[in-house]
Amino acid sequence: MGRAIVCESTDAAVAGIEDxxxxxxxxxxxxxxxxxxxxxLIRQGATDLTVVSNNAGNGDTGLxxxxxxxxxxxxxxxxxxxxxxxxxxxxxxxGRIELEVVPQGTLAERMRAAGAGxxxxxxxxxxxxxxxxxxxxxxxxxxxHVLELPLRGDVALIGAHRADxxxxxxxxxxxxxxxxxMATAATTVIxxxxxxxxxxGLDPEAVxxxxxxxxxxxxxx
Amino acid sequence: MSIAPHPDGVPQRTPEPLDKHAMAxxxxxxxxxxxxxxxxxxxxxxxxxxxxxxxxxVLHTENGMLNMGPAAHGEEIDPDLTxxxxxxxxxxxxxxxxxxxxxxxxxxxxxxxxxVMGAFQVSVHGDLANWHxxxxxxxxxxxxxxxxxxxxxxxxVMMTLFAKDGSPKLVPSCAYPLTGLACVDRVYTELGVFxxxxxxxxxxxxxxxxxxxxxxxxxx
Numbered sequence: 001m002g003r004a005i006v007c008e009s010t011d012a013a014v015a016g017i018e019d020x021x022x023x024x025x026x027x028x029x030x031x032x033x034x035x036x037x038x039x040x041l042i043r044q045g046a047t048d049l050t051v052v053s054n055n056a057g058n059g060d061t062g063l064x065x066x067x068x069x070x071x072x073x074x075x076x077x078x079x080x081x082x083x084x085x086x087x088x089x090x091x092x093x094x095g096r097i098e099l100e101v102v103p104q105g106t107l108a109e110r111m112r113a114a115g116a117g118x119x120x121x122x123x124x125x126x127x128x129x130x131x132x133x134x135x136x137x138x139x140x141x142x143x144x145h146v147l148e149l150p151l152r153g154d155v156a157l158i159g160a161h162r163a164d165x166x167x168x169x170x171x172x173x174x175x176x177x178x179x180x181x182m183a184t185a186a187t188t189v190i191x192x193x194x195x196x197x198x199x200x201g202l203d204p205e206a207v208x209x210x211x212x213x214x215x216x217x218x219x220x221x
Numbered sequence: 222m223s224i225a226p227h228p229d230g231v232p233q234r235t236p237e238p239l240d241k242h243a244m245a246x247x248x249x250x251x252x253x254x255x256x257x258x259x260x261x262x263x264x265x266x267x268x269x270x271x272x273x274x275x276x277x278x279v280l281h282t283e284n285g286m287l288n289m290g291p292a293a294h295g296e297e298i299d300p301d302l303t304x305x306x307x308x309x310x311x312x313x314x315x316x317x318x319x320x321x322x323x324x325x326x327x328x329x330x331x332x333x334x335x336x337v338m339g340a341f342q343v344s345v346h347g348d349l350a351n352w353h354x355x356x357x358x359x360x361x362x363x364x365x366x367x368x369x370x371x372x373x374x375x376x377x378v379m380m381t382l383f384a385k386d387g388s389p390k391l392v393p394s395c396a397y398p399l400t401g402l403a404c405v406d407r408v409y410t411e412l413g414v415f416x417x418x419x420x421x422x423x424x425x426x427x428x429x430x431x432x433x434x435x436x437x438x439x440x441x
Contacts, residue, residue, distance in 0.1 A: 105372075
């Protein structure tokens with residue numbers, strides 16, 4: 001749809017997320033992570049989730065809190081192990097969570113492919129490493145490439161800076177990170193923003209995520 | 222083991238091995254004027270402190286920024302502006318922000334001139350192992366290391382030459398899980414600098430040790 005719904009609360013924004021859903025969660029560490037939306041998802045109660053995010057939670061808030069609540073069956077990420085990833089580390093070592101490690105650029109590009117209608121792509125990243133095991137390898141222009149498949153979500157939870165009431169989004173500094181890519185790659189895209197402005201309130205030249213990708217927005221000042 | 226001294230001779234530059242700051246200065250010396258550079262998390266970030274202001278080097282951080290500035294302090298700290306190590310940083314005039322798919326397209330597309338990373342092991346032919354020890358209780362975490370390894374036009378490694386148990390980290394063949402094949406061009410260590418290629422490693426210069434003694438310690 002070309003027009004997003006402006007939700008009155010984060011709880012309204014995450015309504016309907018189903019058990020077993022694949023949820024794309026934006027952010028690089030805490031920058032751009034939509035913590036209030038994740039808190040709402042914890043209250044909403046969906047479980048057995050597959051989460052796609054760059055990291056596997058920091059500290060005890062946001063994604064880490066969702067993991068701690070036992071709602072996540074599997075994490076697909078590039079970099080789970082950090083100095084403050086104790087929640088994930090504990091679950092992983094107890095065998096209570098699955099992990100799929102994907103090179104960071106491949107993670108982004110697999111979502112980009114899903115959002116762009118690309119069936120698969122050959123990528124030189126990871127050739128000859130354990131992360132290419134079991135994947136088709138093909139030589140193109142004298143270089144080996146690995147076949148990578150698209151990665152799509154049922155839902156994306158992203159943090160942006162400002163939205164207009166149509167759902168056009170602008171971001172702020174490096175908090176942009178995965179937001180624009182995830183916004184293209186999920187069936188239902190839910191964006192948390194610091195401010196919702198009237199239609200015409202964003203410079204069209206500066207819009208990063210066009211409203212066509214965005215389904216629900218919620219203002220969290 | 223194929224490590225050869227440089228055919229023009231191998232100068233010993235210093236009486237003592239280099240500390241990490243001197244190593245960072247050494248790498249900074251070899252970064253071309255105007256290069257676009259990605260500095261890996263950990264010790265490679267020290268290199269930024271040794272780049273002359275007129276070097277014109279543009280720093281890329283894979284979380285989505287060109288012309289990244291130094292670390293932020295006090296009121297400069299902005300949670301929306303961090304580097305790849307999640308440390309708050311600043312922006313320089315001419316900075317640009319972009320999303321992750323674009324950031325890694327820059328790497329794979331050959332637009333990044335140099336990246337500098339740490340390593341567990343590097344083979345004399347340039348294979349890199351720096352993401353996973355493979356230990357049964359280790360949690361694998363790759364981040365952007367594999368993308369940088371195959372993407373940057375030149376890949377430099379900055380590491381200590383010997384592991385804590387005394388074994389060389391420049392090896393005939395990596396024992397740890399690989400990050401990339403034949404991707405490392407040069408290795409900077411506290412004891413010497415090595416160029417890597419299909420014919421093996423070439424020792425260019427040494428610090429705190431003679432070429433003969435260093436090659437002997439490496440079993441070359």
